[in-house]
Amino acid sequence: xxxxxxxxxxxxxxxxxxxxxxxxxxxxxxxxxxxxxxxxxxxxxxxxxxxxxxxxxxxxxxxxxxxxxxxxxxxxxxxxxxxxxxxxxxxxxxxxxxxxxxxxxxxxxxxxxxxxxxxxxxxxxxxxxxxxxxxxxxxxxxxxxxxxxxxxxxxxxxxxxxxxxxxxxxxxxxxxxxxxxxxxxxxxxxxxxxxxxxxxxxxxxxxxxxxxxxxxxxxxxxxxxxxxxxxxxxxxxxxxxxxxxxxxxxxxxxxxxxxxxxxxxxxxxxxxxxxxxxxxxxxxxxxxxxxxxxxxxxxxxxxxxxxxxxxxxxxxxxxxxxxxxxxxxxxxxxxxxxxxxxxxxxxxxxxxxxxxx
Numbered sequence: 001x002x003x004x005x006x007x008x009x010x011x012x013x014x015x016x017x018x019x020x021x022x023x024x025x026x027x028x029x030x031x032x033x034x035x036x037x038x039x040x041x042x043x044x045x046x047x048x049x050x051x052x053x054x055x056x057x058x059x060x061x062x063x064x065x066x067x068x069x070x071x072x073x074x075x076x077x078x079x080x081x082x083x084x085x086x087x088x089x090x091x092x093x094x095x096x097x098x099x100x101x102x103x104x105x106x107x108x109x110x111x112x113x114x115x116x117x118x119x120x121x122x123x124x125x126x127x128x129x130x131x132x133x134x135x136x137x138x139x140x141x142x143x144x145x146x147x148x149x150x151x152x153x154x155x156x157x158x159x160x161x162x163x164x165x166x167x168x169x170x171x172x173x174x175x176x177x178x179x180x181x182x183x184x185x186x187x188x189x190x191x192x193x194x195x196x197x198x199x200x201x202x203x204x205x206x207x208x209x210x211x212x213x214x215x216x217x218x219x220x221x222x223x224x225x226x227x228x229x230x231x232x233x234x235x236x237x238x239x240x241x242x243x244x245x246x247x248x249x250x251x252x253x254x255x256x257x258x259x260x261x262x263x264x265x266x267x268x269x270x271x272x273x274x275x276x277x278x279x280x281x282x283x284x285x286x287x288x289x290x291x292x293x294x295x296x297x298x299x300x301x302x303x304x305x306x307x308x309x310x311x312x313x314x315x316x317x318x319x320x321x322x323x324x325x326x327x328x329x330x331x332x333x334x335x336x337x338x339x340x341x342x343x344x345x346x347x348x349x350x351x352x353x354x355x356x357x
């Protein structure tokens with residue numbers, strides 16, 4: 001049995017998921033709450049402000065290089081071997097009353113995985129980091145004895161969302177923020193372990209899904225890059241993003257430096273856009289992704305941009321259609337998500353479980 005087969009699609013996984021939901025249901029009942037599952041995950045309802053307004057873009061190149069990277073030779077010193085992705089899914093499952101205030105209770109799945117590719121086959125690197133959490137603001141709970149009992153639970157992590165504003169919506173947003181904090185922590189933990197072991201081979205690169213702009217550089221390595229699917233982010237000079245919308249397929253935009261303008265650590269990184277594919281009937285953002293990496297100099301950043309762009313253009317096939325956002329989604333990242341999703345209850349399962357009353 002392969003690593004993937006062992007980790008996914010088993011009766012034990014399904015049973016464990018039902019056990020987690022049952023424990024959360026019991027806790028909600030004991031604190032005097034009731035079920036009220038939401039229709040969507042909270043990440044779809046609330047976007048957490050990520051602090052891009054604290055960063056400035058500095059152009060390194062005056063204009064794009066005008067290179068079709070589908071036709072360029074591939075560098076031997078940049079091999080795309082590892083792929084990392086995080087999972088964050090926060091679901092409203094119930095609420096309770098405290099002094100006339102409605103307080104939400106959330107079920108949150110947070111996790112991260114690294115896949116390793118060798119000879120066109122994938123396997124899970126070590127094992128995924130995965131946590132099941134029940135999240136609520138402790139300071140609104142009168143039954144402290146219930147919290148103390150469930151804090152020692154080995155199946156479900158009880159997490160204090162630390163919301164202090166007695167507003168139902170703000171407490172829901174606080175849960176999403178806390179889930180993001182937990183997710184980034186698990187991702188950092190797994191990627192740091194990789195960096196200290198297999199990541200020491202600097203020819204073998206890792207592609208990480210998401211943004212790392214606000215991650216201190218000391219926590220990142222020279223042979224990684226991040227792929228973000230959002231084109232527009234509110235940088236201080238976000239007008240520099242507009243020319244990226246005109247990039248032809250398999251081309252990259254000019255390299256830019258991101259600099260943190262608040263605090264003592266500028267966290268300088270290099271970023272550029274790549275169009276993986278295009279369509280005559282698509283919007284200008286179709287197939288456009290943003291790559292971010294570290295470099296010791298502007299010239300090294302430009303060389304890395306060329307090398308990484310060639311490798312990421314190769315990943316446009318096989319196409320992941322009809323997956324959501326398939327135009328910006330490379331196949332290994334879809335596999336990462338599929339593996340993580342297969343290990344936890346579906347959104348529909350969670351909603352149905354807490355809607356049964």
